Structures are given as structure tokens and as C-alpha cells.
Amino acid sequence: MSIVLLQLPEVKYCQTARPRQCPYCAGTTFQRWGGTAKRVRDPNLDEAWVYRYRCCRCHKTFRYYPAGLDRASQTQRMRALAAIGWVLGMSYRGTSRFLSGFGIELGRMSIWRDVQASAQQLLQGRHWKPVRVLGLDGAYVRGWGKTQPVLVAVDLGTGQPITVGYVDEKDPQAVKRFLEPLVQRLGVSVIVTDDLSSYKVVAEALGVEQQICQFHVRRWVGRLVHELKETLPPEWVEVANEVRQLLRDLPPEGDKRLVALLRQLPPSQTGRSGNEATPLDQLRLLIVRLANNWTHFRVFDWQPEVPWTNNPTEQVIGKMKMRARTVRGYKTWPGMTSGLMVAGVGVV
Numbered sequence: 001m002s003i004v005l006l007q008l009p010e011v012k013y014c015q016t017a018r019p020r021q022c023p024y025c026a027g028t029t030f031q032r033w034g035g036t037a038k039r040v041r042d043p044n045l046d047e048a049w050v051y052r053y054r055c056c057r058c059h060k061t062f063r064y065y066p067a068g069l070d071r072a073s074q075t076q077r078m079r080a081l082a083a084i085g086w087v088l089g090m091s092y093r094g095t096s097r098f099l100s101g102f103g104i105e106l107g108r109m110s111i112w113r114d115v116q117a118s119a120q121q122l123l124q125g126r127h128w129k130p131v132r133v134l135g136l137d138g139a140y141v142r143g144w145g146k147t148q149p150v151l152v153a154v155d156l157g158t159g160q161p162i163t164v165g166y167v168d169e170k171d172p173q174a175v176k177r178f179l180e181p182l183v184q185r186l187g188v189s190v191i192v193t194d195d196l197s198s199y200k201v202v203a204e205a206l207g208v209e210q211q212i213c214q215f216h217v218r219r220w221v222g223r224l225v226h227e228l229k230e231t232l233p234p235e236w237v238e239v240a241n242e243v244r245q246l247l248r249d250l251p252p253e254g255d256k257r258l259v260a261l262l263r264q265l266p267p268s269q270t271g272r273s274g275n276e277a278t279p280l281d282q283l284r285l286l287i288v289r290l291a292n293n294w295t296h297f298r299v300f301d302w303q304p305e306v307p308w309t310n311n312p313t314e315q316v317i318g319k320m321k322m323r324a325r326t327v328r329g330y331k332t333w334p335g336m337t338s339g340l341m342v343a344g345v346g347v348v
């Protein structure tokens with residue numbers, strides 16, 4: 001099953017209802033000031049009728065467009081179709097051919113502009129909608145010269161991308177600069193991330209809760225415990241097993257149990273001899289790290305609507321990357337933002 005999430009806006013031939021407010025002043029009463037036919041580019045419509053109104057307060061006149069229309073000759077539906085073609089993986093040229101199947105001739109440049117315009121709409125539409133739970137994850141995307149780091153923010157209520165930043169997720173200062181205006185504008189109270197330390201630092205600085213993606217933690221802990229079982233002195237293998245089991249069960253007081261396990265282990269020998277970390281040291285570090293982060297593993301338990309993994313964000317990034325593979329590298333940051341946003345909303 002395939003769901004197109006870029007919705008096709010409705011397009012009306014004519015708007016008979018009167019405008020509510022003057023675009024120039026607070027005026028609310030108008031005289032109709034004639035109308036004209038406007039030729040439009042749309043799969044179902046050749047022309048539309050646009051009334052002009054005159055404001056009784058400031059006496060300025062303005063066109064009042066029917067739904068789905070604005071100053072451009074392409075309807076909003078047409079622009080969305082062009083963006084959908086592109087999201088489905090077509091080149092600008094291919095999208096042009098795809099649209100000609102609807103009897104519409106659009107050049108590559110105007111399709112490029114349509115993709116940009118759809119992205120702008122996506123970015124603007126998100127500004128005022130509150131987002132309580134925000135997923136964040138970094139990715140690398142082929143761009144000018146080399147791969148470029150991006151940070152993707154996803155509304156975990158809707159699974160839709162909010163914005164992408166030209167930000168390296170490992171740099172706490174950069175992550176903070178990116179996140180702070182989002183937190184303020186959208187009213188974010190929880191972020192869901194992986195366990196990179198930069199996210200922890202920033203969440204504390206901005207006073208938001210942080211849920212650490214459990215899928216991510218289980219993956220690396222599972223791998224490490226698997227290795228440790230081969231290398232640890234046999235008497236400590238059970239401790240490694242219990243650590244992994246605690247992570248699976250996520251009991252509320254798991255951190256206390258971890259500290260108790262840590263106390264059972266013999267004191268570290270590393271440092272004194274300057275040797276590499278032994279398997280026992282690795283186990284110790286693992287336990288300390290998990291105990292320190294424990295409260296961030298369980299935010300979903302007491303905060304409503306917080307997922308216990310960051311999968312929705314990873315899915316958005318997956319869509320962005322899939323599209324980025326067939327684009328021969330984005331050439332500029334604005335082009336990359338638009339491409340990623342439109343691709344991230346994408347087609348499920």
C-alpha cells in the first residue's frame with residue numbers, strides 16, 4: 001500500500017465568498033471591483049475566475065484568489081504533483097515527462113522551483129504548530145565536494161520532518177544553536193535521540209527531557225556484551241548477562257542495581273600500569289554509562305506520547321537518503337534543505 005503524504009491541494013474555479021480581511025489594513029468590508037479570467041496550468045482546469053475587491057477602509061484594490069491558486073500560473077495542485085514526481089525518484093526531466101502525461105508541459109527549471117516551493121511551504125507550515133516530542137538524528141548526505149552533516153528534526157506526534165539543519169550532531173554548541181529556537185517556537189518538552197553525549201549536554205542546557213532511543217542502546221550494548229562474553233574472566237560473564245537483561249526489562253530502579261553490580265567487580269588495574277582497557281574495564285565503563293543514563297532510558301514510562309525508540313526519525317532519514325542517492329549530490333545548502341524536506345515527507 002502506498003500513501004502519498006504530500007496532499008494535493010484542492011483547486012477551485014472561482015471564489016464566491018468575500019474576503020474576510022484586507023491584505024493592506026484591518027478593513028473588513030469590500031466592494032467587488034470586477035473580475036478576470038486567468039489562464040492556469042493544472043491537470044483539470046484551463047482557467048479560473050479571479051475577482052478583484054476594493055477595501056472600503058483604505059480604498060486599495062486586490063485580487064482575491066480561489067482556493068489552490070495564487071499569482072503563479074501553476075496551481076498549487078500542479079506544484080504538489082511536480083514535487084511528488086520528484087519525490088518518487090524521478091529526475092527533473094523525468095518529472096517533466098510524467099506531467100506531460102497529464103497534458104501539462106513544464107520545463108525542468110519550473111519543476112525545480114516547484115520542489116523548492118513545496119519545501120518552503122513545509123518549512124513555513126511547521127513554524128506555528130506546537131510539537132511536544134521532537135526526534136533528532138544526524139545523517140551524512142552527499143553534497144558539494146563531499147558528504148555533508150545534517151541534523152534532522154521530526155515531529156514524533158505526526159512522524160513528519162520539521163526542519164533539517166546544516167549541523168554536525170557531535171558538536172554540542174552547534175546542536176544547541178539549532179535546537180534552541182525550535183524548543184522556544186514549538187514548545188518542545190521532550191527530545192528523543194541516540195546516546196551521543198552532545199544531545200545530553202544540550203537537553204540539560206535547554207531544560208527539556210531527553211528520551212534515549214532504546215533500539216540504538218540495545219544494539220550497541222548487545223554487540224559489546226556479545227564480545228565481552230568471549231573475553232571476560234568466566235566468573236564475570238553472568239554480570240554482563242544481567243546488564244543486558246536489565247536493559248531489556250528497564251525496571252524503574254535499574255540504575256541502583258547497576259551500581260550494586262559495579263561494586264561486585266574488583267577495582268580497576270588500568271591507569272596504574274597504563275595498559276589498554278581490559279574486558280573487565282570495558283564492563284565497568286558500560287555499567288557506569290548505563291547507570292548515568294538510566295533516567296533517560298525511561299522517560300517514555302511517565303511522559304505521555306513519548307516513543308521508546310527514535311524509529312520515526314530514522315524512517316524520515318531513510319527516505320531522505322533514498323532520494324539523495326539518485327540526486328547526483330546537492331550543490332548548495334538551500335537546495336539540499338529543500339530536497340531533504342520534500343523527500344522526508346515523501347511517500348510511504
Ligand SMILES: [Zn+2]
Pocket residue numbers: 022023024025026027055056057058059060
Ligand atoms: Zn484596506
